[in-house]
Amino acid sequence: xxxxxxxxxxxxxxxxxxxxxxxxxxxxxxxxxxxxxxxxxxxxxxxxxxxxxxxxxxxxxxxxxxxxxxxxxxxxxxxxxxxxxxxxxxxxxxxxxxxxxxxxxxxxxxxxxxxxxxxxxxxxxxxxxxxxxxxxxxxxxxxxxxxxxxxxxxxxxxxxxxxxxxxxxxxxxxxxxxxxxxxxxxxxxxxxxxxx
Amino acid sequence: xxxxxxxxxxxxxxxxxxxxxxxxxxxxxxxxxxxxxxxxxxxxxxxxxxxxxxxxxxxxxxxxxxxxxxxxxxxxxxxxxxxxxxxxxxxxxxxxxxxxxxxxxxxxxxxxxxxxxxxxxxxxxxxxxxxxxxxxxxxxxxxxxxxxxxxxxxxxxxxxxxxxxxxxxxxxxxxxxxxxxxxxxxxxxxxxxxxxxxxxxxxxxxxxxxxxxxxxxxxxxxxxxxxxxxxxxxxxxxxxxxxxxxxxxxxxxxx
Numbered sequence: 001x002x003x004x005x006x007x008x009x010x011x012x013x014x015x016x017x018x019x020x021x022x023x024x025x026x027x028x029x030x031x032x033x034x035x036x037x038x039x040x041x042x043x044x045x046x047x048x049x050x051x052x053x054x055x056x057x058x059x060x061x062x063x064x065x066x067x068x069x070x071x072x073x074x075x076x077x078x079x080x081x082x083x084x085x086x087x088x089x090x091x092x093x094x095x096x097x098x099x100x101x102x103x104x105x106x107x108x109x110x111x112x113x114x115x116x117x118x119x120x121x122x123x124x125x126x127x128x129x130x131x132x133x134x135x136x137x138x139x140x141x142x143x144x145x146x147x148x149x150x151x152x153x154x155x156x157x158x159x160x161x162x163x164x165x166x167x168x169x170x171x172x173x174x175x176x177x178x179x180x181x182x183x184x185x186x187x188x189x190x191x192x193x194x195x196x
Numbered sequence: 197x198x199x200x201x202x203x204x205x206x207x208x209x210x211x212x213x214x215x216x217x218x219x220x221x222x223x224x225x226x227x228x229x230x231x232x233x234x235x236x237x238x239x240x241x242x243x244x245x246x247x248x249x250x251x252x253x254x255x256x257x258x259x260x261x262x263x264x265x266x267x268x269x270x271x272x273x274x275x276x277x278x279x280x281x282x283x284x285x286x287x288x289x290x291x292x293x294x295x296x297x298x299x300x301x302x303x304x305x306x307x308x309x310x311x312x313x314x315x316x317x318x319x320x321x322x323x324x325x326x327x328x329x330x331x332x333x334x335x336x337x338x339x340x341x342x343x344x345x346x347x348x349x350x351x352x353x354x355x356x357x358x359x360x361x362x363x364x365x366x367x368x369x370x371x372x373x374x375x376x377x378x379x380x381x382x383x384x385x386x387x388x389x390x391x392x393x394x395x396x397x398x399x400x401x402x403x404x405x406x407x408x409x410x411x412x413x414x415x416x417x418x419x420x421x422x423x424x425x426x427x428x429x430x431x432x433x434x435x436x437x438x439x440x441x442x443x444x445x446x447x448x449x450x451x
Contacts (some may be wrong), residue, residue, distance in 0.1 A: 011289045011316055018270060047317040114319055116362060116395045117418065118241055118448040119198045138199065138448040140272060144363070159198055181272050181294060183236070183451060194378035 003038035003192065005064070006030045007054045015044045015077070018180035018182060020169035024194045026157045040193070041067055045079025049104070052175070062071045065097070073171045073196045075129075081167065081174030089102055090145045096182035099172055102148040110179060111160035114144040119157050121165050121179075127154035129173045130193050139165070139177040147177060200412050201398060201419035201444045202433055203242040204235035204426050206265075208277075209249040211257040215424040217374065225424070235426060236271050238433040239451050244297065244367070244421060246324075247277030247343060251374045266292025271291065276324055276367075279320060285312045289320070297322040297367055300340040303347050303354070306361050311389040313362030322397075324367040325359035326350035328382055336384050343371050351384070352391050359392045366396045374403025375424060380407055385415035397421050405439045412445050 004015055007026050019026040019042075027034060030038050035041060041064060055061040068074050081095045088104035096104075107113045118138040123130050146163035149156055155166035157176070167174040175195060180188035206228050213225040217371075221381045225231070232243045239445045245257050245265060260277055272322075275288045285296050285441045302309050302323055312436025320422045326343050327336040328409035336351040355366045368388050370381035389396040401423030411417045426433060437449040 011294070011320065013266075013290065013292050013293055017266065018290060021268075021270070112393050112418070114318065114394065115198065116365060117198050117201050134224060136451065141198075142272075171433075181270065183271050187270055 001027055001038055002026045002040045002042060003035050003044045004044060005027045005035060005055075005060060006041075007051060007060065010175070012044055014178075014180045015042065018190055018196070022187065022194055030060065031060060032059040035060060035063040035067060037091060038067065038072065040073045040196070041075070042193075043074070043076045043083065045077050045081065045083070048090060049078060049079055049082060049088040049096075052079070053094060053097070055083075061097075066109065068099070068171065071171050074173065075193050076174040077180075078143055078176060078178060081164075081176055082145060084174050086148050086165070088126050088145055092095035100147070100150050100152055100167060100169070100174075102150055104145045106145055106149045108160040114159050115146070115159045116142045118182075119159060121155040121157060123155045123166075124153070127166070127168050128196065129168050129175070129189060129192050132156055132188060133185060139175075139179070139182040139185055141177045143176060148168065148173075199241075199448045200417070201241040201397075202239070202241040202437060202447065203244055203419050203421040203422050204232075204312045204433065205244045205246060205399070206231055207246050207248045207423055207441065208258075208261060209247075211261050214248070228261050232265045232269050232273075235433065236269055238426075238436050239449065240271065240426075240433050242272045242274065242419070242433065243450055244274040245293075246277065246297070249277075250443050255286070259287055260301070261292035261390045262288060262293055274322055275324070276277075278321075282311050282315065283307070285316070287383040289316060293320050295320045295364070297324045299324040301340065303340050303349065306357060308365050308405050309358055309361040313364070316365035318362050321363050322357070322367050323363040324369065325351050325355060325358075325370050325388075326369045328371040329381070329384070334383055334387070338389070339371060343374075352387050355392050358395050362434070363394060365394055368390060368398060370398055370400035374399075376401055377403030377405060377407075377425060380411035380415055380417070380420065382415035385417050386413055388417070389416040391397075395419060403434060408440060409443055409445065410437060412440070
């Protein structure tokens with residue numbers, strides 16, 4: 001069972017719909033005990049970095065951390081990926097999970113913000129999440145903040161500078177783009193995650 | 197590189213896709229769910245469904261239409277027309293829309309933009325502006341109620357206010373060009389695009405490839421939206437994208 005974590009920030013219909021299309025066994029939940037039983041966890045992200053405070057208060061953060069330590073595959077999408085880093089300029093003083101080093105930052109002044117639309121990936125070798133996804137594949141982004149390129153980065157994207165489009169380390173996965181909105185390429189990435 | 201988006205628009209009346217010329221003379225163009233899937237297959241970067249009957253007629257079939265259309269659509273899907281409250285927006289998001297587009301209701305009560313953006317994020321809020329040129333000058337007035345009523349607001353100033361209030365994108369329609377295929381209003385689009393930091397989607401007047409080249413280069417549009425030229429097969433999106441790519445405009449191709 002894949003638990004899609006609902007932290008009352010935005011719209012989870014699209015993520016659920018895409019996973020259902022892939023015939024995955026999906027539960028959208030805000031119950032920590034359901035997260036504790038999940039085989040895989042997805043943290044979708046639409047909204048503000050600070051709403052992740054809800055995760056802490058609801059006990060979901062503790063459940064997620066515990067499952068991650070036990071090796072359960074975890075996928076953060078958009079703000080869900082940013083939350084895997086230490087912090088974000090969007091919400092100074094609020095801590096991320098700190099699974100990857102660094103802070104998420106705003107785009108430079110010389111580009112429009114938010115970064116909305118289809119942009120291309122530069123993929124690194126050996127990613128399990130991006131298996132079968134060639135470099136220069138287009139995926140759909142919608143965000144105002146982005147994560148730095150780190151050692152665990154497996155795909156980069158360029159918009160007023162380079163940022164992490166996808167990150168992967170052991171059972172931890174994150175994508176800044178929206179795979180549920182990225183056509184066949186996005187569905188393939190979700191399928192890869194479901195098949196781990 | 198961030199690509200320029202080609203957006204297919206479905207103008208829907210009572211559950212059917214229709215298309216008019218300058219907001220009048222509606223023609224039937226098919227089933228929304230089928231057309232949306234066809235456009236996605238053909239290379240559309242996004243689909244917008246506008247319920248053009250919404251402000252004046254019943255919109256009971258809308259939620260069902262959205263649900264059917266969203267089911268097999270895995271590209272961004274925007275729904276507009278008749279959304280007047282957070283409750284209306286909730287219903288549309290719940291049925292499968294990724295973004296909502298608001299027009300008349302936002303002008304009547306601009307705080308609605310902020311209300312929806314705080315709940316769903318700015319990326320989910322598109323403010324649609326129907327603009328008409330004033331006396332042939334380079335000034336544009338916003339209209340409401342499906343282009344029936346002048347709002348007494350400068351279209352560009354309104355776009356700036358919408359951005360400040362939390363809009364994530366502006367969908368800017370030239371009423372003078374809508375449905376004519378005579379080319380987008382590059383003057384209007386450029387004025388708006390330079391006045392805001394959020395993406396501007398140009399709409400109204402899309403016709404031949406050159407009209408799209410112009411709106412991206414001279415109009416500084418981030419995306420261009422068209423309806424009838426795609427529905428009636430006048431211009432296949434795949435061909436359009438290949439032609440845009442050949443003149444150096446970045447597009448998502450192959451998809």
